Amino acid sequence: MAVLKNKISLKNVSKTYYLKDRTVEVLKDITLDVKENEFLVLLGPGQCGKTVLLNIIADLEKATSGEIIFADGRPKMGDLGMVFQKYALFPWKTVMGNVEMNQKLKGVDKATRQAKAQEYINLVGLQGFEKAIPKQLSGGMKQRVGIARAYASESDIMLMDEPFGALDAQTRYSMEDEIIKIWEKNKRTIVFVTNNVEEALYLGDRIMLLASRPSYVKKEYIVDLPRPRSYTDKAFLEMRNEIVANTDLDI
Secondary structure (H helix, E strand, C coil): CCCCCEEEEEEEEEEEEECCCCEEEEEEEEEEEEECCCEEEEECCCCCCHHHHHHHHCCCCCCCEEEEEECCCCCCCCCCEEECCCCCCCCCCCHHHHHCHHHHHCCCCHHHHHHHHHHHHHHCCCCCCCCCCHHHCCHHHHHHHHHHHHHHCCCCEEEEECCCCCCCHHHHHHHHHHHHHHHHHCCCEEEEEECCHHHHHHHCCEEEEECCCCECEEEEEECCCCCCCCCCCHHHHHHHHHHHHCCCCCC
């Protein structure tokens, strides 16, 4: 993969919540770069602040201190592609209606936005389900709708917050394969949050291992394993064991 430049740079990002009876320090001096078109994974234990960090990147929360620099300037609200663990779909809207929503809110005409939405519906393999509503879809299909909607935002930055965490194991493995296929076809810069070591290794170009709260970057791992990857490959297992030995995850 050709890495061209830093797409996002985080400099000493910290986050503290000031509650009535206590102070909770969640993030402490997080410094890292996200490269253009790379698949960067933020790996860490539950409640360590991974989602908070992703929300700060998305400008959904404010850092207590530090700064975030976007190479092309901070995207406007709604211009970042986001995929959440919870499906976050409009239950009354069809697949087409959900995927086209971002462009509709921007005032794009119906023919143009639906043509673009169809492109991404096809990309995630949901052609034929354009008129289905979420309750008619499986969990994996709902998450594909979320991915298509994020891509249809036309952002070159995708933020994914444990998007496969609620899926059963078989569907999760399938979706991991699908997201890699989609990313290889339509390159974007992806920041992906997970607490699963195997998933991080299967997907990522780089893994930023975060410590327990207050979270900081414990170590960076460059994943130079060839794609497609195998969970049972010797090099994969060796790297997994190395990360597990250094993690605060409850394995």
